Amino acid sequence: MPETARQIADDLRARIESGELTPGDRLPGEPSLVRKYGVAKMTANQALKILVSEGLAVARPGSGTYVREFRPIRRVANDRLAKSRWAAGQSIWSADVARRPLVTDVQVHEAPAPHQVSRLLELDPGAPVIIRSRKFLVEDRPVQTATSYLPADLVRDTAIAQPDTGPGGSYARLAELGAEPVRFAEELRARMPSDEERMALNLAAGTPVIEICRTAFTADDRPVEVNQMLLDAGSYVLEYRLSS
Amino acid sequence: MPETARQIADDLRARIESGELTPGDRLPGEPSLVRKYGVAKMTANQALKILVSEGLAVARPGSGTYVREFRPIRRVANDRLAKSRWAAGQSIWSADVARRPLVTDVQVHEAPAPHQVSRLLELDPGAPVIIRSRKFLVEDRPVQTATSYLPADLVRDTAIAQPDTGPGGSYARLAELGAEPVRFAEELRARMPSDEERMALNLAAGTPVIEICRTAFTADDRPVEVNQMLLDAGSYVLEYRLSS
DNA sequence: GAGTGGTCTAGACCACATC
DNA sequence: ATGTGGTCTAGACCACTCG
CATH class of the missing domain: 3.40.1410.10 (Chorismate lyase-like)
Incomplete structure (x- = not known):
C-alpha cells in the first residue's frame, strides 16, 4: 500500500482540525506511528514532515512534534x-x-x-x-x-x-x-x-x-x-x- | 558526512540564483546526482524535494525537475x-x-x-x-x-x-x-x-x-x-x- | 540513560513521460 | 523501451532533550 506517509499525515491533520489535538499538544512520535501503522521509521518521519511543511506542526528535536500555535x-x-x-x-x-x-x-x-x-x-x-x-x-x-x-x-x-x-x-x-x-x-x-x-x-x-x-x-x-x-x-x- | 541533502540543495540553489540555471531549465536528475555526489537515490530525491518545497523548482514526474517560472x-x-x-x-x-x-x-x-x-x-x-x-x-x-x-x-x-x-x-x-x-x-x-x-x-x-x-x-x-x-x-x- | 527527531544507505517497485 | 520522480523498507548512527 503506497501513499502511506500521506495517509498518516491525513489522519493526524484530521485530528488537529477536529480539535482533538489542540495547539501546543504533542503529536504521536515516530516510534508510536511505526507500531500503529506498521511502517518503517522513515515513513513515519516523512508523515510528520508533511505536517511541518504545511505549517500545521513544529518539530522539536529531542522532544517531539507539536501542533503549532498562532497568535497573529x-x-x-x-x-x-x-x-x-x-x-x-x-x-x-x-x-x-x-x-x-x-x-x-x-x-x-x-x-x-x-x-x-x-x-x-x-x-x-x-x-x-x-x-x-x-x-x-x-x-x-x-x-x-x-x-x-x-x-x-x-x-x-x-x-x-x-x-x-x-x-x-x-x-x-x-x-x-x-x-x-x-x-x-x-x-x-x-x-x-x-x-x-x-x-x-x-x-x-x-x-x-x-x-x-x-x-x-x-x-x-x-x-x-x-x-x-x-x-x-x-x-x-x-x-x-x-x-x- | 551528514547534511548531504541540504548541501546538494545549496549547490543547486546557488546555480539557480547565479543565473547559470534559468527559469524553465531542467535540473540534474536523481541518477546524475547519485553519481556526482556518491549518495543514495533517496538522498538525491530529498535534495530535489528541498528546492521544490522552497518554491524554487517544480517536479514533473516522468520528465524531470525544472526551475520554476514566475509571471505575477x-x-x-x-x-x-x-x-x-x-x-x-x-x-x-x-x-x-x-x-x-x-x-x-x-x-x-x-x-x-x-x-x-x-x-x-x-x-x-x-x-x-x-x-x-x-x-x-x-x-x-x-x-x-x-x-x-x-x-x-x-x-x-x-x-x-x-x-x-x-x-x-x-x-x-x-x-x-x-x-x-x-x-x-x-x-x-x-x-x-x-x-x-x-x-x-x-x-x-x-x-x-x-x-x-x-x-x-x-x-x-x-x-x-x-x-x-x-x-x-x-x-x-x-x-x-x-x-x- | 531513554526517548526524540534528523539523516543516511542500498535496495526495491510503481506510474508516468518521452522517444 | 528507457528514464524520470515518488515512495517504501529495514537497518543504522547522530545530536539533542528530558527526567
Whole structure:
C-alpha cells in the first residue's frame, strides 16, 4: 500500500482540525506511528514532515512534534500611517500591538542606492541613500525585518541618519524637513523564505513570508522613503481600507 | 558526512540564483546526482524535494525537475474597485490583466450564513445569504478562487442570484438596488494551502496562498458583500495605495 | 540513560513521460 | 523501451532533550 506517509499525515491533520489535538499538544512520535501503522521509521518521519511543511506542526528535536500555535498581530495599514499617530510622537506600531515591540539590530549607513530603490525614489542610478535596517521582536519573537532607504541629500544631517530617530520616528523628522509623507503605495508579495530569511525571523519550516515594499510620497508627489519589509506570515493579519 | 541533502540543495540553489540555471531549465536528475555526489537515490530525491518545497523548482514526474517560472499578475486594489471601472460595464479584472480571465465553476445558491459571514454582514446568525463561488483562470492556469456572500433579502430576485450578473458585475447591480458599495475593507493572510486548496488552484508544492476577506460597505456604512478570495501567491503582486 | 527527531544507505517497485 | 520522480523498507548512527 503506497501513499502511506500521506495517509498518516491525513489522519493526524484530521485530528488537529477536529480539535482533538489542540495547539501546543504533542503529536504521536515516530516510534508510536511505526507500531500503529506498521511502517518503517522513515515513513513515519516523512508523515510528520508533511505536517511541518504545511505549517500545521513544529518539530522539536529531542522532544517531539507539536501542533503549532498562532497568535497573529493585526496590522491595519491605514491606521498605522495616519498622521495623528506619529505626529503625537507615537510609534506607528502602537496601532498593531498593545505592547511596543522591541527594536533590535538597528543599523544605519550611507551607500549608493540599489537599482530598484533609485527607480522608486526617482534618483539617479547609484545616488547616495541613507539605509536604516532593523528587526522587530514581539513577545521575544522576531516577527519582522525592515530596511528603509531615504535620499541622503535630504536626511544626511538629521536624526534619521542616527540609530534613534526620536519621538514620532523618521516620519516626524521628515515633516520637520518640509517633506511630510502623506501618500503611500504598498506592494505586497507572499513567498517561501530563503534560508537566510528563515534564520533572521527564526521561522519554522513551512512558514511563508510576506514581503512589503512601501514608498512614501509628499503632498507634491515626491517619493521620500522606500521601506522594504519582511513579515513572518504566521504572525500577521493585514488590513487595508479603501474607498472608491 | 551528514547534511548531504541540504548541501546538494545549496549547490543547486546557488546555480539557480547565479543565473547559470534559468527559469524553465531542467535540473540534474536523481541518477546524475547519485553519481556526482556518491549518495543514495533517496538522498538525491530529498535534495530535489528541498528546492521544490522552497518554491524554487517544480517536479514533473516522468520528465524531470525544472526551475520554476514566475509571471505575477499585478492586482491594484484601489484601481480595481474604482467606480469608474464597473460603472462603465467593465470587469474589475480589467485593471489586473490585459486579457480578461476565464471565469469557471460558477455556482450560485442560497444558504444560511456561516458564523463569521453573518457577523461581518451584521446579519442575524444563520440569516439567509446568496453564495456565489467561482474560479478564475489566466492563460489557462487557475490563479484564484472566490466566494461572495450577499444578504439574500437584498439580492434574491436580481441578476446577482444568477450565474451571469451582467455588465459591470454584481457591484453595478447593487448600485441599481440603491446599495452601491463605496468603502471596502480587505483583511489579508498568507499561509500554506490545505490539500484541497492546492488541488483547486493546481499549486506546486511549496507555493503559499494569500487569503483575502473583503467586506464592501455602502455610503451609509451598511455591509452588503463579503468576498472570500484565495490567490496563488506565486501568481500575484498586490498593490495598495493609501493616504494619511 | 531513554526517548526524540534528523539523516543516511542500498535496495526495491510503481506510474508516468518521452522517444 | 528507457528514464524520470515518488515512495517504501529495514537497518543504522547522530545530536539533542528530558527526567
